[in-house]
Amino acid sequence: MNELRRDYFLDRWVIIAVDRAKRPSDFVHAREPASGSQDCSFCPGQESKTPPSKASYFDGDHGPDEPGKPPQTGWTVRVIPNMYPAVRQEEVHIRRDMGMTASGVHEVVVESPGHDHHPQFMADDEIRRLFRVYRDRFAEIAGIPYVRYISVFRNYGKEAGASLAHPHSQIIALPIVPRDIDEQRGFDYGLVIEDEADSPRLILDSKHTVAIAPFASCFTYEAWVIPKRKCRNLTEMTDEERDDFALVTRDVLARLSKLLSDPPYNYAFVQSIDDDIHIHLRICPKLGVEAGFELNTGVHINSVTPENAAKSLREV
């Protein structure tokens, strides 16, 4: 039987409609091919094709490229300005009729020298380093006076909105707190962790972190990775907590990759500079398309129950 489910806290509904998975399609479902590493501006040796790095990471050290000098090479992670930014670093100017300058920061985190070395394939030290870079960038950007929200997210595969194939995350900092984040203030994810710990929706449970298939998953095989101790953002977590958060995230991504033949996905952190929000990471495989019904109602249709999704992810 199909179900209408409501999110733990938000006024957000989803239809769990298992039969929908069986419907036929007239269209071909080929995975979009990605190009190889030739001409890739993010690959090692191509550093001069991008603006100077804001931070290049080496084993035990990191720092920006220096103006007028050749870019640093031999990095493990490299943070650069987005060359086609959605927002720009400039003072906010309010304009008449409800507009303002799109002031902010738009960065690209090149996650690995390897052209195909995505987080789902990373070793422990690599994924921990990536989360440390996320933390460092958050800390630096949060110091810009007009920045109110920092979105740290990842698009994997063309279907999930990636335009370049080399492993990278993006950071967009905004001069507003988006409503989708603002309305999460005060939510007690401690209750969710407690409730779901012995539910069929638990995927993984480690010392500092749980991963669950949320009760009202909007997307098929959606997973949330939630640190057990309430922190507002990555900078408030201890190194041990953040390392555990990174490893559980990698494990969930690796399980999704194995279960669903390396599907396209998005992930994004829900966090806050100074509002009362419990940080967590939302991972959404991109197996379908949001269509007219979702556009109209904001209600998603999910053809796999979160209970079955969690079971498959536990057992794979």
Next chain:
Amino acid sequence: MNELRRDYFLDRWVIIAVDRAKRPSDFVHAREPASGSQDCSFCPGQESKTPPSKASYFDGDHGPDEPGKPPQTGWTVRVIPNMYPAVRQEEVHIRRDMGMTASGVHEVVVESPGHDHHPQFMADDEIRRLFRVYRDRFAEIAGIPYVRYISVFRNYGKEAGASLAHPHSQIIALPIVPRDIDEQRGFDYGLVIEDEADSPRLILDSKHTVAIAPFASCFTYEAWVIPKRKCRNLTEMTDEERDDFALVTRDVLARLSKLLSDPPYNYAFVQSIDDDIHIHLRICPKLGVEAGFELNTGVHINSVTPENAAKSLREV
């Protein structure tokens, strides 16, 4: 200069980032091919492949298929139950932990006997008839006691979520009013019509209807078709008003088709059974993918200004 813009009424922001259109992509952008009419269950002569029609339309007449008799043929529009419904016609049962039965109605409106005869290509009488069918279905479904909202929408092209190629719309009736609709109560679209009538965002202006590129368009070439007189839904409009609404809609779709090489799109009606909502139709071409940033923040990035979009649509 990039801009952050807020919707006329909603706490919904969009980034207008013109430079983003120039960014390179590693991925192939082939349009998904659709199959031909062989084996199409929606084509004339294939009526017995679907459940009996809830209403088959003929010139000047309409009625449902009768149980136990062969399905009617020779129709111009045919309304059938969705064979893979998201919601089902059954009493609502509230279940523990925030769930309920997904009670409702899920119908398919086969819009034309022609396998490729989509609304953007329809003659005046054909598009007017389609809007009359939308009206009739709304009127009938609104009478079901547990139905609180009726979503009438269309997905064109695989990229926009269509699974079958034959021209069709869908109707999903829900036992809840989704928040995205509920929060539009009381908005005065009369003000929007007045303001935009002499703005660079006007696309078309006819006796009873305007079409605009909204100030904070979430999607590239997004267009809203708004009846001038405030009505809550299609049943409250006069035949003349509804006919004009249909023609302006078809004209906008035809202009989009010409300007953008027949792009995939979604459209959906914002309307209400009995809440204070001003009916309008939202048309969104599907030229990009919603990715991690949109998922995280609800903020869309649009690479064409609504002013330029409207100008191109006026002049094409």
